[in-house]
Amino acid sequence: MSEMMEQWLTELLNVNDKEEAKMTEKQIKILKAAVEIFSEKGYAASSTSEIAQKAGVAEGTIFRHYKTKKDLLISIVAPTVSKLIAPFVLKDFNKVLEAPYPKYEDFLRAVIKNRMEFARNNLQILKILIQEIPFQPDLRENFKQSIGKQVLERITKVVERYQKEGTIISIPPLSVIRLSVSTIIGFFLARFILFPELDWDEELETELTIDFIMHGLSPRYE
Amino acid sequence: MSEMMEQWLTELLNVNDKEEAKMTEKQIKILKAAVEIFSEKGYAASSTSEIAQKAGVAEGTIFRHYKTKKDLLISIVAPTVSKLIAPFVLKDFNKVLEAPYPKYEDFLRAVIKNRMEFARNNLQILKILIQEIPFQPDLRENFKQSIGKQVLERITKVVERYQKEGTIISIPPLSVIRLSVSTIIGFFLARFILFPELDWDEELETELTIDFIMHGLSPRYE
DNA sequence: ATTTAAAATGAGTGATTACTCACTTTACAG
DNA sequence: CTGTAAAGTGAGTAATCACTCATTTTAAAT
Incomplete structure (x- = not known):
């Protein structure tokens, strides 16, 4: 069950990777430079001139491909949002979960491992997303x-x-989701954003996290 | 015990409230305007001219009291950081926790209720703090x-x-703290930042949160 | 009423901003 | 090789930025 789900989850991740297809070499450089600078200084504090400089490109080139600075931001973040929630939007989502003997624990483990890998590979963009969503x-x-x-x-x-x-x-189901998501995202933030310099026993902490959620949500006995 | 701790916690909150003492009327207006605009548009995207305008003050007045724009930011956020962690820095912190029959549950409940009230009263500044700490x-x-x-x-x-x-x-104690803090902060963020428009049964959700943490951290039996 | 220092002002500063546009270079189809 | 559209350029634009400073206003002590 767990294997089945993981496989299915990872599949969809590579679906939309036909980006960068019609892109110019310089356009890719612009995107990469923008991601670095945005995540480093924040969107508002980043200047298009600095992005152009880091990309090794004339400033005008940026505006050939992106009408505005905000357009550049959206072009970076929007696809990542889609990829982030992609596994949950799958048409086969329900089928997999209705398999013979699924446990909430397996569901959690699959989601955590899979989305942790995703976070690891999209750290900077996710950081930009988190920072800019309020504004x-x-x-x-x-x-x-x-x-x-x-x-x-x-x-x-x-x-x-x-x-x-x-x-x-x-x-209330919303409370279940809130508590689960808080714990998982808290794990991600601690692991990747707040204390990435600590040497994490990722396997252990993952199991501790799952265990914590499972016991926290297990039925109570008097 | 719970009452004792709450009382003790709340005491310290009002300690440093002798601020605004030597402040000019206009200086207070500047601070209030800055807090609003910073929390609304973010620090980097806020202009001193807009702050001055909202405060009903000449732009030069801002720089009479604060050398730089960043100085204004620090002056707003730094005191709130102190207040935020004030209860945990109390010299009597240990004494209270070493009282006869304290439970982790009581500790959690006191902290959550007290800091929730604090968050409610300092929403905007805490938002600024969260946003600007990375940069x-x-x-x-x-x-x-x-x-x-x-x-x-x-x-x-x-x-x-x-x-x-x-x-x-x-x-590992750090894991205990990580899991507890994730759950609590997740609660705060959901309640005040992400979905403040929902009509929360705050009392219920608080108890659910405590219950979740306690069961998640309770010893396991085979 | 006079003195005096702090508070407040707002026009002015150079630097930087996002963005434009006339122009050049590149790449490729015929 | 030639024509053409797309890609790329960089000087130039008005607007805005944080910040300065000579000057005026305020307020309280004498």
Whole structure:
């Protein structure tokens, strides 16, 4: 079950990797430079002239490909948002979860491992995303719509199913999701953003995290 | 016990409230305007002219009181950092926790309720703090030093004591802290930043959060 | 009423900003 | 080789930026 899910999850990750297809060499350099500078200094504090300089390109070239500076930002972040939630939007999402003997624990483990790898490979862009979502209504709206309708509904059903099975405690599904997501994202932030310099036993901490969530959500006995 | 701790926690909050003492009327207006604009558009995207305008003050007045724009930022955020960690730096911190029959649960409840109230009253500044910590080395250093030496060490000891008592599971204390803090901060972010428009049953969610942490950290039986 | 220092002002500073555009270079189809 | 459209250029633009400073206003002590 776990293997099946992981395989399925990882599959979709490489779907949209036909980007950079029609891109010029210099355009790619611009994107890479922009990602570095944006993540380093923040969007508002980054100047197009600095991006051009780091990309080894004339400033005008940037505006050939991207109408505005904000357009450049969106072009960087938007595809990553899609990829981020891609596994949860899969049409086969439900099928996999309705397999014979799935456990919430397996679901968690698959999600954590898979999305951790994704985070590791898209650290800078995710950092930009987190930083700019509060200030860019476009991004915010895009994100809320994607997450809200597609992902939240599906995961809510997953939670409700596990609750009926008696696998996890009967509290509002949104609370279950909140507690799970908090723990997982907290793990990611600590691992990659806040204390990346610590030598993490990633395998151990992953299991501790899953164990924490599972026991935290397991039914109570008097 | 719980009452004792809460009282003690809340006491210290009002200690440093002798600010705004030697401040001019216009200086206060500047601070308030800056807080609003910074939290709304982000530090880098805010202009001193806009702050001056919103404060009903000449732009030069800002620089009478604050050498630079960054100085204005620090003057806003730094005191809030101190207040934020104030309860954990108290000299009587240990005494309270070593009282007769303290439970980790009581400790959590006191901290959550108290710091939640603090968050509610300092939402905008905390938002600025979160946003700017990655980009302001001064703030980052100040924060890390305060938290790292003072708070982390103390809480680590608290955790270790509960572990010896058998109240919570025997895993690395840092992991205990990570999991607890993730859950609590996740609660705060969801409540105040991400979905403040939802009508929260704050009392219920607080207890769910405590319950989740306690069961997640309780010793395991085979 | 006079003195005096702090508070406040706002026009002015050079630097930097995102962005434009007339022009040159490149790449490739015929 | 030639024609042409796309890619790339960089000097130039007005606007805005954080910050200065000579001057005026305010307020409190004498």
